[in-house]
Amino acid sequence: MLENIFRHLPKVLKYVFLALTFSILVMFIQSAFAKKEYEIGAFLLLAVIAIAITYLTNLSIPLKFFLPGILFLSAFVIGPILYTVVMSTFQYQTGNYISKSQAIERVQMLGIAPDEANTTFDVVVGTYKNQFAILASDSLNKRYLISTTSERIDLASDLLTINENGVAIKSSDFSPATSDEIAGLDRQISTTRFKYDGDYFIMLEGSSVGAVARQVLNYKASEDKFINLVDGSQFVDNGRGNYANAGNPEDILQPGWRSPIWFSHYLDLVKDESVRSPLFTVFIWTVIFAFLTVLTQFALGLLVAIAMNKPIWGRRVYRSIFILPYAMPSIMSILIWGGMFNTEFGAINALLGTDIAWFQNATFARVAVIMVNLWLGFPYFYLITSGAMQAIPSELSEAAAIDGASPRQIFARITLPLLLKIVTPLLIASFAFNFNNFNLIYLLTGGGPRNELDGQIAGATDILISYTYKIAFGSNIQDLGLASAISVIIFIIIASISLYGVRKSKVLDSFS
């Protein structure tokens, strides 16, 4: 009996685990649909079905190993990538940020203009003859009125209860709302227009202030345009995410919306010199940066590994010191290095006795970036190469030594080639990582130096990803559409290069 239980324990555990997963997911699916998050609900539903099929049947063994990874990858990596691709076909930048329906709502709201005198009232919210109403007081001019959506009743002050600030708080037929009721009425308070005079109405600003205003810009849904009710001008959809004055296309209404412009961004990348040329420069530097980084990190790591490949005195101490840069939180190290490169007060200049403006000069800034990255990364390659060297069978080098090869020859002909073969996949992975090493550039130089006065958009140390970030989230004009298009292009370039490289080096062969 007991034996039986043990034999089936893994199975039982599996079903309990699956049951738990299902219940949690079903719970989420239900609340997702209840909250109208259909896309996410549908994704989770598909996930449940996929999990059920994979783990309750034997349809595909490999999928049993892949599914959790694939689900997370789809949700948080592939999904966002597809989103980026879609965004690259949109006019999506500062001023064109929200959806069209939201933009119409906003423009309509901003199309309300106060009257000439900026008349405001102190108001009390309540009901008048069972209708939602306000009791409004202009304490300076001693004007008092009750207004509902359909009528306005002017009141004489002697019929009212007026507080010490000259604000009417009570009137016959008017019952003020309690403060708790007001919170419940929030939406009504913000949207109701109380009658005032002609096309002017009173709008509430919070629950105790009323402002006289009128609708100047009005949306006409049937023709999809805004009409200025005062001067009659018309604003039509200009196809680039804004309503523009039909008589003067420069005159656009804010805010605009994200509108599909298909491949305009991509065409700009090809045609527009001012977009293309900085991108090209940045791309070249990115490749150089990633290459030099990997090269220097590997070279120093290897040198140290060779030096430590013999039980010399103090090796343990050395080794502990060498891995310290790797063990420290890298954000901290990068920021500290940033301070060290300061021209006037930095430790580097103090140490070298120079006054180099490291981050103001393109070449020095690039040297600094590579140097900091060397510091951050050489321990990793030290660990890897020293491990790998221990693993290279010693018979080979011993045999070569017997044949009369010098240690240098042994290293160049036997050890290094073997080593390279071992670490190539890791070198490629490191190249890919540094190609997109955002943290380093962002925290160390911010991409600079950048000669703004010469119209430069990209800085000397900007790599593609930091450059894209600046276009998308920089301080001036944020262009997410263009940045997305650049991301896609970067991806295509790097993907082709790495695929070519990977095929050439046969790294993936073991997978075929």
Place this chain on the structure above:
Amino acid sequence: MRKWLADNLWRHAVGILVSFFALFPLYLVIISSINPTGSLQVSSFIPKEFSLNNYQKLFNDPTIPYLVWMKNTLLISAAVAILSVIIGASSAFAFSRLRFKGKRFGIQLLFLVQMFPAILALSAVYVIMERVYNFAPGYGLGTQPGLLLVYLGGAMGVNIWLLKGFVDSIPIELDEAAKVDGASAMQTYWQIFIPLAAPILAVVSLLSFIGTFNEFILARLFLVDMNSRTIAVGLQGFIGGQYSQNWGAFAAGSIIASVPIVIIFLSLQKYIISGLTAGSVKG
């Protein structure tokens, strides 16, 4: 003696020079952390004033819940380390040992997806987690479980190279023997692969632990509440002020935060090296 010199002197020379390179910035951090003015300026390499104010501030100032940040970081990093290793190891095993259609395509896709400049995907991730928050507030934007989910998005790809190298190095004969005994792929995985892979799994989980420990761009967006922040976010707050920067507290906080990792590293260094080796040997 001359031979000893020729053979060892250069080794020590390299060792000392590189040690200097490695230690120099760390020395400056330590100086800053005991500098009462809280600046990063190097007026001299030997500290003139000594004070533990910056350290005391971390533990005594009620507005700086440093220990809570530490706990959060350790919890999130440990969870990511464990879960991502489970996901990564099973993927690597399947890629290495199982035969299936589209394997080459799959590994290439995984390889390429990691190269996508994902900085813009931040906005998408933000929107997704906002929506999750809308129906499951405990798992969406602003929560630690939500952040954990996002981190797991990269679990499959990140360490696949190290793991794959290791699986490749396990003799295939072992699998075949198991197969003859009637073991399924799952049983081979659990009974043969996992026990053999223990060292490399430890290394990979350590690497992802450190990676998570250092991550701050997503964490900064996600963990807004003072008490849910990680160390990286909390420390960055010291120097990311609108007008003022507190380098002293930053340096002190960084030093304390790196102590656990340094200890793990130093005490496990032999293990780490053998793990990394195992993963990279046999190309």
Place this chain on the structure above:
Amino acid sequence: MQKKLIAKGLASTLVLALVAGLNIVPAQAADKELVVWADETRGPNLTKVFAAKGDWVSGYKITVKSFSSFDALKDAVDKATDLTGPDIIVGANDWVPTGAKNGKLAPITLPASVKARFTANNFFDLSYKGSLYGVPLDINNVAMVYNEELVKNAPKTLGEMVNYYKANKDKKKLAAGLCIAGGGTSWGAHSVLSALGGAAYRMKNGAVDSSKAPIDPADLAKNIKTYLLDANGKSNGFFPATDTGCKDNYLDGKVPFAIIGNWEWQDYMGRGFQMNLMPVPGVKAGSYGTMFGSVSGAMLTSYAAKRGVEAGAKDLLINFFASTAGATAYQSIELRPPAEKGAQSKVEFTAQQNFGKAASKAGIPQIGAILNGTTGSKSYWDLLPAFWTAVLVNGRDPLTEATKMNNYFVKNITAGVKDL
């Protein structure tokens, strides 16, 4: 046996799943909630104020979300959407143009009685295309402080300061003559640019004067050569191009003059320095370099309307952020100079009043619509630091660089005035 197990497993799975699924329906928020986003110092202080007194708007619960840093707050504001966006954002006034263009901020109309408690400039800073998007909170400005132990009397001209530096550079081991300790080399350094004869834009009778070029390149270049460069066209060390280390050097007595921000006066008072504040003197006696004054504001978002709390959010703005009682309660913890006039008299310190005096001599409004730049141009924030670097670090010709900068400024002014 195995089939049976699978069947059992399936059955139990389904049952469990159903049970779990049926029970849980998302809870609805009971209380109306007003969400305020703020940075790492303002946030916790607002939380304290609301903890002490939470009924500024009855019927609503006020929640403050404090971000880890000002940058983190801006990041989140950039990415926020209808779903989890805040109702009120406490942030910098130059967020207004972007926020308005992106439809993230919503306008508010204030009654005359509330408007009277602030200056027109305060509102100007928080407006875009004629609509007001928030309530002014605290005033940020800079002033030049001088070290009385080094310089006895307030300098009357820039030349006087440069001469002092040249004469005492070696003797007193000065690191610089004048440096920027607060506000950075663009915002904080406008007064230096202005003392040398340039500006981001010219003001006339309280309005932008777009008829006159902001910079006369020949004049600016001449002054830079005279005051900031040596005979070889290299920086004479009087004015460093970066702000790093300035504060420490001033506190160490290694810099006689520094531009500091009014948010950090306690650091200087704490070290025993007098608040000898003044604007940067110009080339001619009696003239001064103009300085930006700006306000931080509590801004209303369009998300408030989406979540059905717009009236409550406006009430909070009016009853708390724009009221004497609210501003006093908040600024007596936050210790920044309040924009609200009633609170000014209650919580302001002598040091703050001295900043105010300096600003009254040479303050100009900070107009985001011009400074942030336009398509095809560059922002003032990027241009001025680049100018300092080009001229003082890389030894470029001041005339050429000043001409380039002027061209960008003119472009920004032409585009920016349309948005006012």
